Amino acid sequence: MYGDIQQWFKREGALFLKDIGIRSGYLVLDFGCGSGHYAIPAAKVVGKSGWVYALDQNRAVFSKLMAEASTMGLNNIVAVQSLGELSEIKVIQDYREGYGEGGFIVIQVRKASL
Numbered sequence: 001m002y003g004d005i006q007q008w009f010k011r012e013g014a015l016f017l018k019d020i021g022i023r024s025g026y027l028v029l030d031f032g033c034g035s036g037h038y039a040i041p042a043a044k045v046v047g048k049s050g051w052v053y054a055l056d057q058n059r060a061v062f063s064k065l066m067a068e069a070s071t072m073g074l075n076n077i078v079a080v081q082s083l084g085e086l087s088e089i090k091v092i093q094d095y096r097e098g099y100g101e102g103g104f105i106v107i108q109v110r111k112a113s114l
Contacts, residue, residue, distance in 0.1 A: 005037070009072070013041025025049040032056055036065035036077075043074040055080045 017038070022028060024047045030039040033054035043052045054065055054077055062079040069077045 008037065009040050009068070013038065014044045017041055017045050022046065028052045030054045033065060033079075034061050036061075036068055039065060039077055040068055040072065040074065043069060043077050044072075046076065048076060050076060052077045053080055054078065055082050057082060 022042060022045050024045065026046045027050060028039075028042045028046055030036070030042060030052060033039045033056045036054060039052050039054040043050075046052060054062070056062070056079075059081050062081070066077070066079060069075070
């Protein structure tokens with residue numbers, strides 16, 4: 001399984017996220033990020049002009065996520081500890097079904113202007 005995760009981080013994850021419409025310069029929220037299976041590829045796709053906010057309620061997952069990001073030279077990920085109570089977000093596409101326990105939801109966001 002380790003090899004599958006590395007393939008996802010290296011190539012497949014970015015291809016998948018591009019296929020669903022994530023582009024350079026976007027601001028992405030990985031809600032329930034865990035160790036970063038979507039945050040890492042998203043950071044590659046959005047590039048230096050974009051940001052990934054990796055949100056999780058478990059602070060312990062952030063050290064693994066940020067270590068992996070550092071190894072890959074990614075500095076556009078912001079770790080956010082939260083209970084996950086967000087209001088008034090517009091869901092564009094719901095990908096929770098069929099993608100394992102975590103899944104993800106694509107929400108409407110503006111391009112990063114930070």
